[in-house]
Amino acid sequence: MYDVAIIGAGVIGSAIARELSRFDASICVIEREEDVCCGTSKANSAIIHAGFDATPGSLKARLNVRGNEMMDQLAKDLDIPFKRNGSLVVCTKDQDRAGLDILLEKGKKNGVPDLRILERDELMRLEPNLSDDVTCALYAPTGGIVCPFHMTMAFAENAFTNGVSFFLNTKVTSISKTADGYELAAIHTDTEESETFKAKVVINAAGVHSDEFNNMVSSRRLHITARKGEYCLLDKEAGTHVSHTVFQLPSKMGKGVLVSPTVHGNLLVGPTAVDVSDKEAVNTTQEGLDSLGVTASLSVKNVPMRQVITSFAGLRAHEDGGDFVIGEVPDAKGFINAAGIESPGLSSAPAIGEMVAGIVKELLNLSAKSDFIATRKGILRPETLSMEERNQLIKEHPEYGNIICRCEMITEGEIMDAIHRPLGARSLDGVKRRTRAGMGRCQAGFCSPRTMEILEREIPMSMFDITKNGVGGEIVIGTNKEI
Amino acid sequence: MKNYDLVIVGGGPAGLAAAVSARDHGIDSILIIERDKELGGILNQCIHNGFGLHTFKEELTGPEYASRFIEQVEERGIEYKLNTMVMDIAASDASSANGTVTKTVTAMNREDGMFEIQAKSVILAMGCRERSRGALNIPGYRPAGIFSAGTAQRLVNMEGYMPGREVVILGSGDIGLIMARRMTLEGAKVKVVAELMPYSGGLKRNIVQCLDDFGIPLKLSHTVVDIEGKNRVEAVTIAEVGPDRKPIPGTEERYTCDTLLLSCGLIPENELSRSAGIDINPVTSGPVVNDSLETSVDGIFACGNVLHVHDLVDYVSQEATAAGKNAAAYITNGAAKDAKSVEIFPVDGVRYTVPKYIRPAEMDDTLTVRFRVDAVYKNCSIATYFDDTLISRRKRPVMAPGEMEQVILDKKKLGEFPDLSKITIRIEESV
Numbered sequence: 037m038y039d040v041a042i043i044g045a046g047v048i049g050s051a052i053a054r055e056l057s058r059f060d061a062s063i064c065v066i067e068r069e070e071d072v073c074c075g076t077s078k079a080n081s082a083i084i085h086a087g088f089d090a091t092p093g094s095l096k097a098r099l100n101v102r103g104n105e106m107m108d109q110l111a112k113d114l115d116i117p118f119k120r121n122g123s124l125v126v127c128t129k130d131q132d133r134a135g136l137d138i139l140l141e142k143g144k145k146n147g148v149p150d151l152r153i154l155e156r157d158e159l160m161r162l163e164p165n166l167s168d169d170v171t172c173a174l175y176a177p178t179g180g181i182v183c184p185f186h187m188t189m190a191f192a193e194n195a196f197t198n199g200v201s202f203f204l205n206t207k208v209t210s211i212s213k214t215a216d217g218y219e220l221a222a223i224h225t226d227t228e229e230s231e232t233f234k235a236k237v238v239i240n241a242a243g244v245h246s247d248e249f250n251n252m253v254s255s256r257r258l259h260i261t262a263r264k265g266e267y268c269l270l271d272k273e274a275g276t277h278v279s280h281t282v283f284q285l286p287s288k289m290g291k292g293v294l295v296s297p298t299v300h301g302n303l304l305v306g307p308t309a310v311d312v313s314d315k316e317a318v319n320t321t322q323e324g325l326d327s328l329g330v331t332a333s334l335s336v337k338n339v340p341m342r343q344v345i346t347s348f349a350g351l352r353a354h355e356d357g358g359d360f361v362i363g364e365v366p367d368a369k370g371f372i373n374a375a376g377i378e379s380p381g382l383s384s385a386p387a388i389g390e391m392v393a394g395i396v397k398e399l400l401n402l403s404a405k406s407d408f409i410a411t412r413k414g415i416l417r418p419e420t421l422s423m424e425e426r427n428q429l430i431k432e433h434p435e436y437g438n439i440i441c442r443c444e445m446i447t448e449g450e451i452m453d454a455i456h457r458p459l460g461a462r463s464l465d466g467v468k469r470r471t472r473a474g475m476g477r478c479q480a481g482f483c484s485p486r487t488m489e490i491l492e493r494e495i496p497m498s499m500f501d502i503t504k505n506g507v508g509g510e511i512v513i514g515t516n517k518e519i
Numbered sequence: 520m521k522n523y524d525l526v527i528v529g530g531g532p533a534g535l536a537a538a539v540s541a542r543d544h545g546i547d548s549i550l551i552i553e554r555d556k557e558l559g560g561i562l563n564q565c566i567h568n569g570f571g572l573h574t575f576k577e578e579l580t581g582p583e584y585a586s587r588f589i590e591q592v593e594e595r596g597i598e599y600k601l602n603t604m605v606m607d608i609a610a611s612d613a614s615s616a617n618g619t620v621t622k623t624v625t626a627m628n629r630e631d632g633m634f635e636i637q638a639k640s641v642i643l644a645m646g647c648r649e650r651s652r653g654a655l656n657i658p659g660y661r662p663a664g665i666f667s668a669g670t671a672q673r674l675v676n677m678e679g680y681m682p683g684r685e686v687v688i689l690g691s692g693d694i695g696l697i698m699a700r701r702m703t704l705e706g707a708k709v710k711v712v713a714e715l716m717p718y719s720g721g722l723k724r725n726i727v728q729c730l731d732d733f734g735i736p737l738k739l740s741h742t743v744v745d746i747e748g749k750n751r752v753e754a755v756t757i758a759e760v761g762p763d764r765k766p767i768p769g770t771e772e773r774y775t776c777d778t779l780l781l782s783c784g785l786i787p788e789n790e791l792s793r794s795a796g797i798d799i800n801p802v803t804s805g806p807v808v809n810d811s812l813e814t815s816v817d818g819i820f821a822c823g824n825v826l827h828v829h830d831l832v833d834y835v836s837q838e839a840t841a842a843g844k845n846a847a848a849y850i851t852n853g854a855a856k857d858a859k860s861v862e863i864f865p866v867d868g869v870r871y872t873v874p875k876y877i878r879p880a881e882m883d884d885t886l887t888v889r890f891r892v893d894a895v896y897k898n899c900s901i902a903t904y905f906d907d908t909l910i911s912r913r914k915r916p917v918m919a920p921g922e923m924e925q926v927i928l929d930k931k932k933l934g935e936f937p938d939l940s941k942i943t944i945r946i947e948e949s950v
Contacts, residue, residue, distance in 0.1 A: 479651035479652065507750070510663060512680035519705075
């Protein structure tokens with residue numbers, strides 16, 4: 037019997053696991069996908085919001101601002117790529133600037149520091165590619181950009197290092213109450229074998245599916261709608277088109293889209309917002325992709341949409357109530373929701389982890405571990421070293437001299453690190469999200485056969501079992517003339 | 520730091536021919552840097568025949584064609600480094616006594632680590648890459664089973680692995696056509712080749728030999744509008760496009776398949792060139808060069824698919840031979856004096872020319888100017904003007920974007936126009 041079972045290894049489940057791993061407790065994380073960070077956590081705006089947008093007094097407001105505050109220390113402790121590039125909400129000449137004042141007031145109530153409204157002159161010095169129609173903007177210097185993959189993996193790896201068990205490829209199918217906790221029936225999606233997990237406390241961090249798990253144990257129904265957001269990612273050549281995250285002031289035409297640099301130096305445009313009935317529908321659409329460039333041009337001029345290198349869609353877990361649903365379910369003791377985590381979910385994740393761990397600590401009367409390891413090192417990036425340091429590294433580990441992904445200049449050494457570290461990569465996407473190999477302008481055209489060879493050798497595994505993203509996503513299906 | 524007269528970036532067909540030519544024009548100190556584990560470049564995975572009809576007057580496979588040049592490199596004892604990536608090229612500000620500018624090439628491999636080389640001249644021969652699904656903005660899911668045609672070619676021809684059983688191909692570039700045949704021969708079913716444009720992007724002979732002979736349908740003016748499958752491709756929907764290249768509602772056809780191959784154009788790989796400050800032609804995505812194939816940075820030359828995408832390796836070899844000779848002249852004689860330069864203007868159906876500038880005083884007796892047209896032209900002529908004077912008009916029964924065209928300029932003729940300010944090449948209706 038575990039003390040705690042967490043359903044879902046997205047950024048929320050992983051952040052909770054990491055916070056809980058500070059305590060003496062047996063903890064497991066159960067994730068249906070083959071890797072951590074496979075749902076909403078992998079396809080979002082990659083923004084650490086300042087926190088002016090949410091309704092004052094809401095969980096979203098409180099946890100966003102707290103999560104934002106926690107990021108500097110976390111980025112340092114867990115080696116997460118994070119940059120406070122500042123965000124702008126721009127108002128165009130057709131819009132009522134009173135909307136900015138409302139945001140400013142909300143932001144102040146939420147406790148967002150250093151907010152101010154900038155007029156066009158000052159604004160254009162900060163961000164020369166803003167559209168000619170922009171008149172003023174709300175400036176939030178604490179807004180930031182983060183790598184959501186590395187953030188999730190940092191939490192998960194650190195939790196793992198501190199003793200949390202992770203069950204990947206494991207899908208929880210039902211939950212039932214027992215005398216001393218809960219029983220979770222699960223199926224291993226790779227072997228199709230069943231397994232039952234018992235835990236005193238269950239934490240529901242199942243993203244768009246969190247309503248389903250809540251409704252298995254509680255009569256207080258949740259209802260989550262998957263709200264699709266489509267994005268275009270542009271080449272690094274376009275990465276300096278703006279330096280701040282540029283939001284649009286919401287209007288009756290919709291919330292608009294953001295244009296932002298990513299922490300790795302690309303340019304991101306998106307998202308759309310369309311409710312979908314299929315909670316797995318992460319497909320992009322022609323209309324969605326076509327709309328992005330048009331909408332982006334309202335705030336930023338000449339976005340080079342010809343330099344798109346990939347597009348993707350993510351699903352926001354929108355709960356009918358409109359706020360995060362966090363806490364012990366009143367009619368299901370020991371079942372704790374972290375549900376309805378839509379934007380600003382990524383920004384709030386550190387604070388949600390803290391909050392939920394606090395609840396569990398009280399419930400189970402947990403005591404702090406003496407040997408908690410608070411830090412974690414990410415994958416070494418040789419490009420951050422001097423030439424002398426790099427040559428020393430290559431002397432000791434020649435694989436750091438061998439470039440595999442030529443677009444992002446990722447070495448064999450980094451890919452081997454991604455495979456062998458805690459909760460290491462087992463698929464091409466796993467390698468990609470950890471190292472960026474395959475994430476550049478050729479989109480893995482050159483490096484995927486070579487990355488496959490490294491997976492085959494290092495894990496080791498058969499070429500036929502190597503997948504893009506888990507069971508069913510095999511890359512090659514046989515040998516020549518034998519299919 | 521090591522010193523070489525000439526560093527050649529890339530050991531594919533362009534780099535090999537450039538090296539041989541530079542050696543034959545008197546340059547002893549040459550280093551070829553190749554990122555793959557063997558010389559030959561993309562030819563190594565092109566195991567089909569049809570190479571070398573112009574150069575060797577016989578029909579070779581890609582590896583055979585490459586091996587002819589590799590042998591020449593070996594015979595001449597030209598140095599090369601394999602598994603080595605060039606990370607950066609920088610030209611120094613200072614110039615030597617004869618006007619040449621030293622370049623620093625930074626490269627890396629397992630054995631030597633990261634190291635710098637000083638070179639008098641550099642030839643860029645990095646080749647090109649394929650346009651990806653992301654760059655094509657194809658909507659749908661992102662499962663396994665979507666490959667660029669070249670990646671699939673590498674898996675099948677070099678590693679022996681089949682990427683799928685039932686295949687749809689988008690784009691009728693030559694690699695896609697070749698892979699339609701290869702996948703069929705290896706046991707897969709190629710259901711259809713869809714091409715966005717109203718004409719194929721590949722060579723006519725490949726359409727006949729790779730599609731028609733195997734009964735594979737080619738649907739012109741069609742594109743992929745949806746990809747289904749959450750883990751692996753399950754189906755692809757194609758639709759007809761109108762003259763605006765936008766899908767026409769109601770024309771969708773769904774093909775169940777497990778694989779989508781993309782052969783939708785090649786992009787010269789000029790990240791290194793850009794970092795070296797070289798001017799890039801937005802039409803070709805390759806460096807802007809003059810008659811000696813010299814880029815905007817003194818002493819850095821370019822040839823092959825990094826300069827502009829070729830259809831035939833024979834033309835790559837010819838171009839690279841010229842680049843090698845010109846680099847040798849730069850190393851031996853120093854930078855050319857500031858000779859008068861005349862721009863070639865591509866108009867009326869001509870998309871670009873390589874080279875873009877010529878220096879009548881410096882050029883060889885004849886110069887081949889290569890270009891592509893922007894649409895299919897039937898019974899039209901290629902006309903060349905020196906200022907407003909018609910110099911030549913050559914009738915072509917058919918011209919298509921998939922087949923490179925050329926005009927040969929004559930130095931003697933140019934001599935008759937000492938005040939020439941521009942050259943124009945255009946497509947004209949035949950009279």
